[in-house]
Amino acid sequence: MILVIIATHYLPHVGGLELATFHLAKELDKQHNEVHIITPSPDPNKNTTPIHMHRYPIHTYPDEGPIRAFIDGLTFFKKTVKTIKEIKPDIIHAQNITNSIPAYIAWKKYHIPYTICIHGNLELMGPFLPASLKRFWPQLPHIKEAAQIITLTNEMATQFEKELGTKPVVIPNGVDLDRFYPAENNEMKKSASPVILTLSRIDNKKGLEYAIESMKKVHAKFPTAKLMIVGDGEYRSELEKLVEMNMLSATVEFTGLIPNSEVPVYLRNADLFLLPSLYEGLPLTLLEAMACGLPVISTPVSIAPEIITTWKNGYIIPFKSPDAIYEAIIDLLSNPDKRRQCAENSFRAAKETMSWENVAKQYAELYQFILESN
Template sequence: MMKIAILVGLFPPKWLAGTEIATYHLAEHLTQRGHEVHVITSQDEGLPELSKEKGFYIHRIAWPKIRIVGAITFWTKICLKIQKIKPDIVHAQSLPTSIPAWASKKHLKIPYVVWGQGSDIYLPGSFIRMAYKTILKNADAVLALTEDMKQRMLEISNRDISVVPNGIGLEQFNIKSGEKKKGNSKTIIFVGRLHPVKGVSYLIEAMAIVHRGMADAKLILVGDGTERSRLEKLVEKLDLNGCIQFTGQVQQERIPTMLQQADLFALPSLSESFGIVNLEAMAAGLPIVATNVGGIPDIVVEGVNGYLVNAKRPSEIADRIIMLLWNDKIREEISVNNMEKAKLYAWDIVAGKVEKEYQMAIRRSMDIEITNLRRMH
């Protein structure tokens, strides 16, 4: 059994983006595997400083809202918390949260693992990039979600990096009677933030093309964000009010059922580090039409479990959607492929891979320590 400290900037229940949800499930499944897990995150109003959920501990630390000074204070408090917990290993869920992990190794001799999660890899500034180089170089293990992310990280630091994807809770996708799709109309679904980087405007423009040949086709946009108002105006401009529905933000528990009631999942992102919602679509048995960017090609294999299109190309998106909606046989074949492939991303399997990385990191750290002691004598 290991004592594990996982560092993450934000955490449920308030924060429900990919990294936050992934961290929750990782902590849950590592606990189920017999480890003592401590998640260290920032404080959210109304939540206790220490709580226990699904068998793991959650430590919430206040982050003073003062630029630079606030971050340094927050990192210092995390280091003190790590010193108190005395874990066997520290796991940083992103490069920004790795700074306390690096400091703990330097001062407390605790090995650490870094798992790149997305914008921390794809959007670093030049100063931050220099700090990341030190962090990656000194880590006892480094993980990337996809091959594309691994290549980006190698540009920062040329070292061993393992590719370990995020996982999915397959138990949420057991289709129950009454939850399966009813009716003959065709439904496309998008799940994610309504933000420019998600490329939703190109999907809406694609629907204008789809609608000309399939008047009963519908698009459901699940999520909310800064671009919603602009997108609603675009829908009105293209006279698509009758076939496009904005649901707004919905509870995570409802997503599986909503996916299962659709025919096809579309992700028109301009940039995407991983796209955990692709795994959810696969588990629901949906064919995927997604852009050929970032880590998406690691998940979506052309013609096997979906189709890849170029970003910002409504005509390409529409072409693949129309082909899939018209061809029941291809959709059914892809549906079977996706439900089978989704099993490879079960959280217990992913947690097992991370567990092995921890064990190797601890051994690596001990070997280095022994070598250093021998040199001193």
């Protein structure tokens, strides 16, 4: 099978979508498919991979305004359609709705079916229609003509079925099990104190203030326990003020940004993973924490209710509840046997259902079904 993936962003820039595109392409290539990636994302290092890369950088700067950005986008779409004609793929995979526009053009001109994988909220999918007019989404031809729409979670699928009138297929992203795995039995933690880890951009949707507030009571029970907040963002200064106000400077640590290569190290040196977010698309860090064998505590965002079972591999907690966070942390820290069992269950779930090999097989089966149906 010859597959084209259209992605607005790609490596060497590192983000959830970029990594998802890379791992999907790599695993499909391993499964004896010919994979091409078309992207405007430049690569100054000119790295080579088994994947066929087609890079058409566009140089848009913020002060150039939306008109210039629109023109650059059209230029990329034109080059994408031309490249698709040259490749002659069996099927096209568009990462997000905006990239389905050139896929739709290729479908009309060359009868090549395409899928759309949506990685976020409908309101965020492209600049071509305001949220106030979202009732017209189902009539947009590049959405209507897609052979299949894919979402990452059942929650997202329900939202899109309501808005678009068609039910998407759900295929969650995977986790890189070559990088994310539990610490060896003989691998000593760098800290003897219990570490509760959060790993995210720091903004007001991450619910980190509730985690900080919970640490007042956690500290009373476990004086050496530490909340480690990994990441950075515009909301950090507000949280630092909250820490100082509650006299938790010795209990809450802000690491700032860390290199992507160090993420597995931080996870393997933690005791618990905490995701107190108010909203998430697909929290890749949650999957990575499970792959590293951590009990996970999360609000019911995104895929969390589908992969976390209270008492089995962690806790699902209510939104905006420092008390619920405290109770979950204390229960797991007070019961080493339960914590160990939750850790084993987390890793087992990640290994059996969340590998990129498994995800790629689901995509390959979907593509084959579409081709046979056409």
